[in-house]
Amino acid sequence: MSDLSVLLGDQREKVAAELAEVAESAIDDAGIAVKTGFGAAKLADKNIAARGVNRVLPELLEALQPRWAEYEASDVEDFGTYLNTHSDAAIADILAVADANVKKADKATLEKIYDKVRPKAASLMKPHVPMLGDILEKHMKAA
Secondary structure (H helix, E strand, O other), rough: OOHHHHHOOOOHHHHHHHHHHHHHHHHHOOOOOHHHHHHHHHHHHHHHHHHHHHHHHHHHHHHHHHHHHHHOOOOOOOOHHHHHOOHHHHHHHHHHHHHHHHHHHOOHHHHHHHHHHHHHHHHHHHHHHHHHHHHHHHHHHHH
């Protein structure tokens, strides 16, 4: 069984950047208030999404490791399909990481934006879960 933590090595920056693109795509679907808030944050730091993903990547990979192990033991063709089939559990894992990190951040603006999107986060994330799985699998194959 392989461990997703290998993605914290040489590929970390690439993984974080690609996952940030998925996160930004989900934000685009979140509505005008969230898009506006995120747009303002990007004006201050154009790499804010990639930096944020990179910061939480160890926790995210740890949270998704059980799903990866289940996938490797399954007959499912790819990790994106596996996560899509088990999207509720995968989303719960991801949101647990996000919730914990927003609480640690101690930034009122971030909390305000997150509080607006959190109630609908699962539905916003659902269409993007397969992409997350595909990115992780692509980099696992290259590791």
